[in-house]
Amino acid sequence: MNKNNSIRHFSFCILLFFYGAILYAQKLNSKDLIGQWYVEGTLMGDLDDHWLLPHNQSNSICGQDFNEFLEEGKGKEVRFDLKCKPKKKAFSWQLNQNQLTLTRGAKTKEFEIERFKNKQLILSHRIRPKSAHKQYFVYSIKESP
Secondary structure (H helix, E strand, O other), X not given: OOHHHHHHHHHHHHHHHHHHHHHHHHXXXXXXXXXXXXXXXXXXXXXXXEEEXXXXXXXXXXXXXXXXXXXXXXXXXXXXXXXXXXXXXXXXXXXXXXXXXXXXXXXXXXXXXXXXXXXXXXXXXXXXXXXXXXXXXEXXXXXXX
């Protein structure tokens, strides 16, 4: 193998590695969502050029607000009141490829899973139907003790 072929082969292998890593990082199934996901904040800017606006916790003395995804498509949103009592609101969820649908009563919200890696989840939601603009939300999963 001459030098040019070696360089091409090496470049091809690197490209293949990064492509595989990107595909793996985006892959998500329902079991990956099970657990408590803390609300980190909202991305300001776009997905690749942004800064994080931290979530305004309902009562930071008591802990971080979170959404808990349970099995069988059930979940709960947990926020804390001024006395540190958790306020829970039930919702249902469904994952279809990279689309996450959350439903509470008659309200339904569609989110697109933009990134899922390193125990962090970035979701997007169109500001208005058919709008090109999206709002991005960042969550991180609570580690089991």
